[in-house]
Every structure is written in structure tokens, then in C-alpha cells.
Amino acid sequence: MSVRLFTSESVCAGHPDKICDAISDAIVDAALGQDHLSRTGIEAVVGANQISLLGEIKSGASIDFEGVARSIVRELGYSEPRWGFSDQSPVSNFIHQQSPEIAVGVDGDGAGDQGMMFGFACNETENLMPTPITLAHALTKRIDEARETHELPWLRPDGKAQVTVRYENDKPVAIEKLVLAVAHHEETEPKQVREEAIEHIIKPVLELFKLKPPASKDIIINGTGVWHIPGPDSDAGLTGRKIVVDTYGGYARVGGGAFSGKDPSKVDRSGAYAARYIAKNIVANGLAEQCEVGLAYVIGQPKPLMRTIDTFDTSTVGQNKLEAYTDELIDTSVKGIIKTLDLRRPIYRQTSAYGHFGKAGLPWEKIV
Numbered sequence: 001m002s003v004r005l006f007t008s009e010s011v012c013a014g015h016p017d018k019i020c021d022a023i024s025d026a027i028v029d030a031a032l033g034q035d036h037l038s039r040t041g042i043e044a045v046v047g048a049n050q051i052s053l054l055g056e057i058k059s060g061a062s063i064d065f066e067g068v069a070r071s072i073v074r075e076l077g078y079s080e081p082r083w084g085f086s087d088q089s090p091v092s093n094f095i096h097q098q099s100p101e102i103a104v105g106v107d108g109d110g111a112g113d114q115g116m117m118f119g120f121a122c123n124e125t126e127n128l129m130p131t132p133i134t135l136a137h138a139l140t141k142r143i144d145e146a147r148e149t150h151e152l153p154w155l156r157p158d159g160k161a162q163v164t165v166r167y168e169n170d171k172p173v174a175i176e177k178l179v180l181a182v183a184h185h186e187e188t189e190p191k192q193v194r195e196e197a198i199e200h201i202i203k204p205v206l207e208l209f210k211l212k213p214p215a216s217k218d219i220i221i222n223g224t225g226v227w228h229i230p231g232p233d234s235d236a237g238l239t240g241r242k243i244v245v246d247t248y249g250g251y252a253r254v255g256g257g258a259f260s261g262k263d264p265s266k267v268d269r270s271g272a273y274a275a276r277y278i279a280k281n282i283v284a285n286g287l288a289e290q291c292e293v294g295l296a297y298v299i300g301q302p303k304p305l306m307r308t309i310d311t312f313d314t315s316t317v318g319q320n321k322l323e324a325y326t327d328e329l330i331d332t333s334v335k336g337i338i339k340t341l342d343l344r345r346p347i348y349r350q351t352s353a354y355g356h357f358g359k360a361g362l363p364w365e366k367i368v
């Protein structure tokens with residue numbers, strides 16, 4: 001029997017980096033909602049009592065950048081200035097017009113940047129994602145739900161989950177270790193935090209997965225003991241810094257660029273979505289048990305310089321049939337991806353937490 005362990009992590013929607021992703025993607029949606037040809041490369045930075053917006057835009061939309069940023073911060077639960085960061089924190093706006101040297105390439109339906117992207121799928125879970133990252137996302141989403149519904153009124157925004165899964169003969173069978181970090185009210189004792197987090201967060205999630213649960217000693221909650229001050233006052237945030245969380249939890253290769261803040265002409269985003277679309281449909285249609293698709297582009301050119309399909313010796317058909325299937329599934333030119341997946345619309349805010357893949361309703365998750 002071959003045995004291996006694999007660990008993935010996820011972060012809550014109120015994590016500093018995810019605040020930035022949410023702001024950036026909310027601006028993308030605001031632009032595309034008014035002008036579907038908008039081009040954006042929006043970066044946000046948050047720190048102690050500070051929100052900064054940077055990057056580029058080319059759009060006919062009229063956007064209240066400061067208003068968008070404040071509404072996202074408020075939506076994510078940061079309404080208490082005493083935490084050192086809130087929807088009342090100062091906003092600095094340094095967004096400028098897109099460089100004409102970038103625009104000229106995109107105007108000809110070329111890629112908005114160079115880079116390599118990877119997409120992955122496997123038959124471990126119903127959403128054809130790896131088990132460790134699926135579990136980690138489920139836990140962070142449950143943390144946020146317990147806070148938003150006041151089921152656990154002592155919870156504050158921000159949090160993390162980390163899961164170590166035991167594989168036997170390449171099949172997930174057990175959870176070896178489980179780590180949660182949750183920000184909480186000062187008057188809530190660590191013992192209460194642990195007991196109620198296990199009962200209201202961990203148990204409901206683990207019931208959804210047919211895996212051996214971890215022993216009590218292998219569940220770690222708030223490794224330093226307490227965590228009272230959530231968010232950017234404790235740790236600054238930046239758009240695009242959680243790319244491993246956003247993709248496959250380290251289980252598959254990661255491309256060179258992040259997603260949030262970018263319109264679909266930026267192949268960092270659209271190319272990664274196309275690669276997932278191909279990989280997922282190959283697995284969903286029984287052509288392989290797992291699949292990784294790689295794409296590479298150069299700025300200003302419409303078609304990829306590279307396309308690879310790796311099924312790790314799990315395919316049920318030959319490589320030529322996989323290539324032919326992919327050709328019929330999607331045109332991997334920039335224009336072809338945007339058209340097939342209908343990406344010029346405001347759908348991106350929902351991707352800024354709990355990963356960009358494995359979510360029902362997103363066009364790159366559609367099985368055909």
C-alpha cells in the first residue's frame with residue numbers, strides 16, 4: 001500500500017488578501033456591468049487604517065471607486081474602527097488609464113499579457129476538485145456563515161483553515177490534521193472557542209465527507225491561544241497574493257499570474273478558466289481520472305504558444321483523441337475563450353473567496 005499526506009489551506013472572505021481581491025473584482029464587475037469591453041488591471045492594498053487602489057483601466061463606465069471599496073469592506077464585516085481598519089478607513093486612489101502599449105495588442109484580439117496557465121480536475125470529489133482544498137474551502141465558508149448568521153456571535157471577520165489528508169493507493173481516506181484560526185471577542189475564552197468551533201464549524205463540514213475524522217488531539221484551533229484583532233491592522237493585504245488558495249491548493253501546477261482585478265482580456269484569468277474547463281470536461285466525460293491542462297500566451301498574439309494535456313496515465317483514450325476532443329470543446333484563442341465562456345459580464349465578485357474553481361454556476365465549471 002502506498003501512503004502519502006497532502007495539505008491545503010483556505011482563508012475566510014475577511015482575510016486581508018481576500019478583502020483586496022473582493023475590492024478588485026467588485027471594480028471589475030462595476031466596469032463590465034456598464035461597458036462590456038472594459039479593460040481592468042486593478043490592485044488593492046489594505047493595511048492599518050488604510051485602503052489603497054492602484055492599477056489601470058480603459059472603460060466608458062463611471063465608477064465610484066472609493067464607494068465600491070468602502071461597501072466591500074463593510075459587507076465583509078469591518079464596521080468597527082476600534083479594530084484598526086474599517087469602512088471608515090481612508091481610501092487612496094491611484095488608478096490610471098491603461099497603457100496604449102498594452103491596449104494596442106488587446107485591440108487586435110491578442111492576449112493582454114504573456115504567461116502560462118494551468119487547469120486541473122480529478123474525480124475525488126463531486127465538483128472534480130482535489131479533496132484537501134475542497135475541505136479547506138468548506139471550512140472557511142462555514143466560519144463565515146457562522147459569523148454572518150450570528151450562530152457564533154463571538155466570531156469576528158478573518159480566519160483560516162488548513163487540512164492534511166491521508167491518501168492510500170492515491171485515494172483520500174482520512175483527515176490526519178485539521179487547523180482553524182478564528183478571530184474572536186475578547187471576553188470569549190479559548191475553551192469556548194474550541195468547543196463551539198468543533199461543534200458548529202468542523203462537525204457539520206466533516207459530515208459531508210466520507211473520510212475518517214481527525215482525533216481530538218489532531219485538531220488545532222488558534223495555535224497561539226487567542227486572536228482578538230482581525231484583518232489588516234494585524235496583517236496587510238494585497239490583491240492576488242492567495243493564488244494557491246484560489247486554484248487547487250498546491251495539488252496541481254500554478255501559473256505565473258493572479259486572477260482578481262483583471263478583465264478577461266488578461267489571459268492570467270481567462271486562460272486559467274479555459275484550462276480548468278478543458279480539464280474538467282475531460283474528467284467529467286470519462287476520458288481520464290485526472291487531468292492537467294497547460295496553456296501559454298504572449299502579449300498581443302491571439303493563440304496560445306503552448307497547449308498540453310497530461311492525464312497522468314489515467315486516460316481511457318489516446319492522446320490524439322484528447323487533442324481532438326479539446327479542439328471541439330473550445331477555441332483557446334483569447335477571443336474564442338471569451339466567446340465560449342461568455343466572460344465579458346459582471347460575474348467575478350463571487351470568485352474572490354473560497355477559490356475560483358469547483359463552484360456551480362460559473363461558466364468554466366459547465367460540463368458539456
